[in-house]
Structure formats: structure tokens, C-alpha cells
Amino acid sequence: MVEFALVGGDDDVAFRKSADYAQFAADIDYHLPSAPPSPRLHVATGERRVDLYWDDSPESVPDETSAAPGHLDFEGYRVYLGLDRQHPVRVGQFDLGTAPHDTTGFNTGFAAIQKDTLIDGHRYRYHQAITDLRDGLSYFGAVTSYDLGDDQIESLESGIGQNKFQAVPSPAPGEGSGGPIVFPNPYRVEAAWDRGTLVRDHYLWFARLPRRCVLRIYTLAGDRVFETHFDGATDHGESARGLFDPRQDLDTGPPALSGASFAWDLITEQGQALATGLYVFSVEDLVHGGVRRGKFLVVKSDRER
Structure with missing residues (x-):
């Protein structure tokens, strides 16, 4: 059997990198690494803020191609929010900080966002409040997951589209003084x-x-x-x-x-x-x-x- 690959690049270095990756994929019978899935996400809004709650489900999803212990190569989360529907801005990143998970990201740990919360019967482990927003405007965002990567393949990140949301800050019930x-x-x-x-x-x-x-x-x-x-x-x-x-x-x-x-x-x-x-x-x-x-x-x- 003869296999062909179409490769390209902006310059000779990029072209060779693409060709090397194609050969690597063939060598491992196309069992390629995949990013961890995005977490389950709950979004709430209040006066000039958006509250994000997400679970830890990506942390227990193995990647059979990874050499990490138990094939668990999850590394961390990235939080996005912005007014541009197509290009929300990264506003937060949190990742594991102990070996072997100390070679990618900022090694922040999760203490700053850890907050067990039960909402509609589902338990969320993390919470981040994004404040100083403008009431009435639509913000778009997501929480993604990414893995360690290795010397062959860079760290992979789940897609923003997996849990992309639209949220509009404004006073929640009981917030603010006065009437409507x-x-x-x-x-x-x-x-x-x-x-x-x-x-x-x-x-x-x-x-x-x-x-x-x-x-x-x-x-x-x-x-x-x-x-x-x-x-x-x-x-x-x-x-x-x-x-x-x-x-x-x-x-x-x-x-x-x-x-x-x-x-x-x-x-x-x-x-x-x-x-x-x-x-x-x-x-x-x-x-x-x-x-x-x-x-x-x-x-x-x-x-x-």
C-alpha cells in the first residue's frame, strides 16, 4: 500500500515541519493525540459581572497516545471573554504546577478558582468572577482545556466552540437600590x-x-x-x-x-x-x-x- 500526504508551509522551515509531522503520523498508524474536552460550564450574570462555574471532568479523560502516568495528560484551563463574538480574549489561565505537569503553562495551581458549587443538581468545582464589565452589552466567551504536549507535539487545546456562550451583565434580583x-x-x-x-x-x-x-x-x-x-x-x-x-x-x-x-x-x-x-x-x-x-x-x- 502506498500512502500520500499533501503538505505545505509559508517557508522552507514550515514546509519541512509539516512533512515531518506527516511522517510522524504515518509512523504511529495515525493514532494521533487529542486535546482534552472542554468542561461542563454554567454562566451567571450580575451587575457589571459574569460568573463562570465549571466542573473538573476533563481532568479524568485519558489520551491513549500520551506517555503521562495513566495517559492522563490534562494540564489546565483557559478562560475567554470579550465583546468580539468571533475572537473573545483570553482573560485567565490556570494549570497544574507539580511534576510532571510543571513544564507547560504558568504552574498556578487551582487554589484561586476552586469553589465547590451545586447548581441545578450538578456539582461544579471551579469559579471565576469577571468584573468591571458594562451592563447591557453582550459578551462572548468559553472555558477550554489543554494538555501537556510533548517533544513531538505541542500542547493541544479544546475548541472554544465546545462551550461558547453569550452573556449580558445587569443587576441580578436583589442587586442595586431602588426600583425598576x-x-x-x-x-x-x-x-x-x-x-x-x-x-x-x-x-x-x-x-x-x-x-x-x-x-x-x-x-x-x-x-x-x-x-x-x-x-x-x-x-x-x-x-x-x-x-x-x-x-x-x-x-x-x-x-x-x-x-x-x-x-x-x-x-x-x-x-x-x-x-x-x-x-x-x-x-x-x-x-x-x-x-x-x-x-x-x-x-x-x-x-x-
Whole structure:
């Protein structure tokens, strides 16, 4: 049997490296090393922060090609978060620091992130809070795993896409003082998260809502323009296409929200875009009773009228 390999490189050194790797793969009958899987991940949000919880399942997954004891060559975790959907930024790295796991990474150990937490019946071993974020903006991220590597193959990392998420910081139930708020207020033409999008993809936020409530919006003349029953346990932003559109946002699941925030797409009950004006809203608490009220201003551009 004759085997062929297509190899390439930007220069002679890269070309020879590719050729050597192809020969190496053939020599071991193509039983190539693989990266450990990404961990199971839970994402929660609060005021100006995102909380990440993940388990230690990658640490017990063997790589039969590894010479590490028990074929367990897991080395550490990398945490990514950013505003760029396609290229989140690495914001953390944690790895084992004792031999033989002291040749790759920073040898930080896991003490800084170790926090056993039970959420929805699943136990998570690690936690990292990422703070000083901007409420209302969508952040994208992931937690990956990587291995030791060896003198033949560099350290391999699981793909960001395995547990990639979208999260929007905003006050969680009980956070912040005062009643429900709207932001931005006033809403002038577009918000920071709307820039470069279609008018129908614009939205604003209602925050500090009760866990279950009825949100109503009126003109100053008393005409109702919108009403919705909000449940923070089940709302995932489907009300605003610009925030999450399951038909095209296929690289993540629904965004992680605080459970006390609602994105409104500025479309009335009649299916029309909201006009420039001052509006009154009321929030009826379905759990503890009571009604809170407020106002917000919307200023549209001439091209939207």
C-alpha cells in the first residue's frame, strides 16, 4: 500500500515541519493525540459581572497516545471573554504546577478558582468572577482545556466552540437600590449595542425587575403600547431579535441573563416601531404585590420616523 500526504508551509522551515509531522503520523498508524474536552460550564450574570462555574471532568479523560502516568495528560484551563463574538480574549489561565505537569503553562495551581458549587443538581468545582464589565452589552466567551504536549507535539487545546456562550451583565434580583430602571435613558437614535444594525434589531433594557411581573408601557395620553408577562427564570432574550436570533446565532445558545432584566425591541403591540416621545411604564410584581412606575424618553432619527 502506498500512502500520500499533501503538505505545505509559508517557508522552507514550515514546509519541512509539516512533512515531518506527516511522517510522524504515518509512523504511529495515525493514532494521533487529542486535546482534552472542554468542561461542563454554567454562566451567571450580575451587575457589571459574569460568573463562570465549571466542573473538573476533563481532568479524568485519558489520551491513549500520551506517555503521562495513566495517559492522563490534562494540564489546565483557559478562560475567554470579550465583546468580539468571533475572537473573545483570553482573560485567565490556570494549570497544574507539580511534576510532571510543571513544564507547560504558568504552574498556578487551582487554589484561586476552586469553589465547590451545586447548581441545578450538578456539582461544579471551579469559579471565576469577571468584573468591571458594562451592563447591557453582550459578551462572548468559553472555558477550554489543554494538555501537556510533548517533544513531538505541542500542547493541544479544546475548541472554544465546545462551550461558547453569550452573556449580558445587569443587576441580578436583589442587586442595586431602588426600583425598576430603563437604560439607556434617554434612548437617542441607538444604544452602544445597536451600532451598525438594522432598526428592527435595536432594543433597550428594563432592569431590576421582580422575578415575575407584568410590564406595561403607555404614552403620556394613557394609550398602552406594549405589555408582557416577564419571568426571569425562563426569559432568554427572545423578545429582541438584535440580542438573540436563534435562526442565525448558531454558535451559542440563548444568552445568560440576570433573571431581572428584559430586552425590548421598541416594537409596539401593533407591530409598529416606537415613535419619538416620552413614555410611562409600570411594573406589577406578581410575587410580592405592588406596582412601581417610571418614565423614559426615546429620540429617533429622521430616517426612522
